[in-house]
Amino acid sequence: MNDPRLIAFERLLAIMDDLREKCPWDKKQTFETLRTLTIEETYELADAISTNDLNAIQGEIGDLFLHLVFYCKLGEEVKAFTVDSVLNAICEKLIFRHPHIYGDVKVETEEEVKANWEKLKLKEGKKSVLEGVPNSLPALVKAIRIQEKVRGVCFDWDDKTQVWDKVQEELQELNDAEKSKNQDEIESEFGDVLFALINYARFIGVNPENALEKTNLKFKRRFTTMEDFIREEKKDISNMKLEELDKYWNKAKALERKL
Numbered sequence: 001m002n003d004p005r006l007i008a009f010e011r012l013l014a015i016m017d018d019l020r021e022k023c024p025w026d027k028k029q030t031f032e033t034l035r036t037l038t039i040e041e042t043y044e045l046a047d048a049i050s051t052n053d054l055n056a057i058q059g060e061i062g063d064l065f066l067h068l069v070f071y072c073k074l075g076e077e078v079k080a081f082t083v084d085s086v087l088n089a090i091c092e093k094l095i096f097r098h099p100h101i102y103g104d105v106k107v108e109t110e111e112e113v114k115a116n117w118e119k120l121k122l123k124e125g126k127k128s129v130l131e132g133v134p135n136s137l138p139a140l141v142k143a144i145r146i147q148e149k150v151r152g153v154c155f156d157w158d159d160k161t162q163v164w165d166k167v168q169e170e171l172q173e174l175n176d177a178e179k180s181k182n183q184d185e186i187e188s189e190f191g192d193v194l195f196a197l198i199n200y201a202r203f204i205g206v207n208p209e210n211a212l213e214k215t216n217l218k219f220k221r222r223f224t225t226m227e228d229f230i231r232e233e234k235k236d237i238s239n240m241k242l243e244e245l246d247k248y249w250n251k252a253k254a255l256e257r258k259l
Contacts, residue, residue, distance in 0.1 A: 013083065016069045031074055038067045050213055096120065111151075118152030129153055140209055143198045160203035167196045225252035 019026040041063045048056035072083035097120050099105035100113065107113050118129050126132070129152060133145045150156065157163050174189040201208040226248045230237050237245070 012065065012069055016066070016073050020070075020073055026070075029070065029074075031071065034067060034070060034074075038064070041067060050210075050217065096124075114148070114152045115154070118149065140194075140198070140212065143195055144202070144207070144209060147199055147202055157199070157203070160200065163196070163200045163203050167193070167200055170196045222249065222252045222256060225255060 021027075041060065045057065045060035045064060048060050069083065072081070072086055075081040075086075076083070095102045097117055099120075100107040100116070105116065107116060121132065122129065129149045130146060133142060133149060137145065147156075157166075170189065170193045174186070174193050177185040177189040180186075198208045201211065226245070227237060229248045229251055230240070
């Protein structure tokens with residue numbers, strides 16, 4: 001066996017066996033105790049991707065590999081599944097869901113691939129195209145996935161102008177709800193606005209999760225620069241009025257544009 005990928009994977013499996021047998025911490029872990037740690041590692045990978053830190057991305061992928069191997073070890077111990085059964089199962093699933101690669105189905109576009117994917121999943125016994133959307137996903141990501149899923153069965157708008165009209169309609173309904181003073185209705189209509197905007201983002205080729213995270217990072221960067229300017233002038237930000245803060249905010253924006 002000369003494939004370096006297989007050699008590295010075999011090494012990780014051997015280390016996992018050692019850790020589970022000899023390390024007091026690793027001995028105590030269960031599916032439940034690892035769950036929150038895996039979620040944390042996934043977010044750390046997402047952070048590394050957001051900042052395009054390739055070294056960090058490599059490290060975080062390694063951490064996730066370890067977690068996946070750990071789950072396989074736990075499954076083996078209770079005779080539920082093994083790493084080879086897990087890998088063979090995903091291989092069979094990929095072959096089944098890519099008949100345009102491993103069969104005689106012809107597709108030309110990414111959208112055709114997605115539509116065929118959803119139809120094949122229904123053949124696997126799923127009752128709804130939305131079954132594959134985890135309940136625990138963050139709401140914004142869940143909305144993206146829901147819209148992608150239903151598009152796969154052609155439940156979608158024809159063009160972006162229709163979607164933008166829907167955004168305007170939902171904004172008007174939110175405005176009407178505010179006048180009613182009914183907080184439940186306001187919350188519901190605000191959710192509809194967000195859902196419509198996420199739909200529009202999809203039509204203009206924008207990932208709303210990525211776009212919002214970039215804005216979060218931009219705001220944080222500018223705000224901390226503003227704080228630096230204020231500290232340099234020996235002022236207390238908590239005692240300043242909005243009009244004065246705006247001047248420092250604009251100064252921070254101007255500095256960023258020069259960089």
